[in-house]
Amino acid sequence: MSELITYHAEDGIVTLTLNNGKVNAISPELITAFNAALDRASEARAVVIITGQPGILSGGYDLKVMTAGPKEAIGLVTAGSTLSRRLLSHPFPVIVACPGNAVAKGAFLLLSADYRIGVEGAYKICLNEVQIGMTMHHAGIELARDRLTRSSFQRAVNNAEVFDPQAARAAGFLDLVVAPERLREAALDAARGLKALNMQAHRNTKLKVRKALLEKLDEAILADQTHLG
Numbered sequence: 573m574s575e576l577i578t579y580h581a582e583d584g585i586v587t588l589t590l591n592n593g594k595v596n597a598i599s600p601e602l603i604t605a606f607n608a609a610l611d612r613a614s615e616a617r618a619v620v621i622i623t624g625q626p627g628i629l630s631g632g633y634d635l636k637v638m639t640a641g642p643k644e645a646i647g648l649v650t651a652g653s654t655l656s657r658r659l660l661s662h663p664f665p666v667i668v669a670c671p672g673n674a675v676a677k678g679a680f681l682l683l684s685a686d687y688r689i690g691v692e693g694a695y696k697i698c699l700n701e702v703q704i705g706m707t708m709h710h711a712g713i714e715l716a717r718d719r720l721t722r723s724s725f726q727r728a729v730n731n732a733e734v735f736d737p738q739a740a741r742a743a744g745f746l747d748l749v750v751a752p753e754r755l756r757e758a759a760l761d762a763a764r765g766l767k768a769l770n771m772q773a774h775r776n777t778k779l780k781v782r783k784a785l786l787e788k789l790d791e792a793i794l795a796d797q798t799h800l801g
Contacts, residue, residue: 577605579612585763586618595631596624598677603651607658614663617771619763622681623669626752627695632676646800650793652677653711657789659684660782663775665766669759670746676700680712682745683719686778687762690737690745691752697740703732709800710792718785720744 576599578589588609590596613620624630633652638645659666659681668682670690674697682688682697690697699716701708708729716729724743727733737749750758766774779786 576602577609579609581613581616581618584616584618584767585621585760586613586616587621587623587759588613590622590624590630594628595673596628596678597634598630598632598648598652599634599637600648600651603648603655606655610658610662617664619665619667619766620662621667621669621759621763622685623755623759624671627672628678629668629670629672629674630678630681631673632678632700642800646797649709649711649800650797652680653709653715653789653793653796656680656684656711656715657786657793660789661779661786664771665763665769665774667759667762667766669755670697671752671755673697674745679745680715682740683715687748687766688746689748689750689755689758689762690740691755692737692749693752695737696734697737697745698732698734699728700732700734702730710795711789714785714788714792718782718788 576592578591580587590602592599592602633648637648666685667687667689668685670682670688672695674682676699679697679699713729716725720728721744728743735743735745737746740746741749748758
C-alpha cells in the first residue's frame with residue numbers, strides 16, 4: 573500500500589490515515605492510493621475510518637496540480653468527485669475522524685461519509701473555493717446542497733464561511749465533536765456500533781436514500797468535465 577495512505581486493519585475495522593505532507597493535499601497519487609485502500613477494505617468487509625495527522629484532515633486539492641493547466645485541474649477534480657461518489661455508495665459504513673483543519677476537498681470528505689467526528693479546538697472547516705478565486709464545481713455544489721442545512725449551504729458555498737467545530741456540527745459537516753484525546757476511541761466506538769448493522773440492509777438502504785444525490789453527482793461530474801468553473 574502506498575505510504576500516502578496508511579492502512580490498519582483490526583477486528584473488522586480498517587483505518588485509513590492520509591499522509592501527504594503538512595496539509596495532506598489531495599493529489600492524483602493519493603486518490604489512486606485511496607481507491608486501492610477502499611478496494612482492500614471492501615474485500616475485508618470492514619467498516620472504514622478515514623483520518624489524518626494531528627491538526628489536519630486535508631487542506632484540499634494539490635494546488636500544484638490545480639494550477640498546472642485546465643486539463644490537469646479537470647482531471648483531479650473529476651477523480652476527487654468520483655472518489656466522493658464512491659464513498660457515498662460504499663457498501664460498508666464509512667466514518668471520518670477529523671483531527672483538525674478540513675478545507676475545500678478536505679471538507680467534502682466529511683460530506684462524503686456516513687458518520688463524522690471532529691475534535692474540539694481552534695481550527696477551520698470550510699469550502700474556500702470562492703475565497704481563492706475558484707468558481708465552485710457542479711459536483712461540489714450538489715454534494716454540499718444535499719448534506720448541509722439549507723442556510724449553511726448558502727453561507728458555505730457562496731460566502732466561503734469558515735466554521736468552527738460546533739458550528740460545523742450545526743451546519744452538517746460533523747455529527748459529533750469530542751476532545752482531541754478522545755477522537756480515536758470515539759471513532760472506534762462508532763465503528764463498533766456500525767459493525768452490528770446488517771451490512772446488506774445498510775448498503776441497500778443507503779443506495780435508496782442517496783439515489784437522487786448519486787444521480788445528480790453523475791450528471792455534475794460530466795458537466796465539470798465539459799466546463800470546470
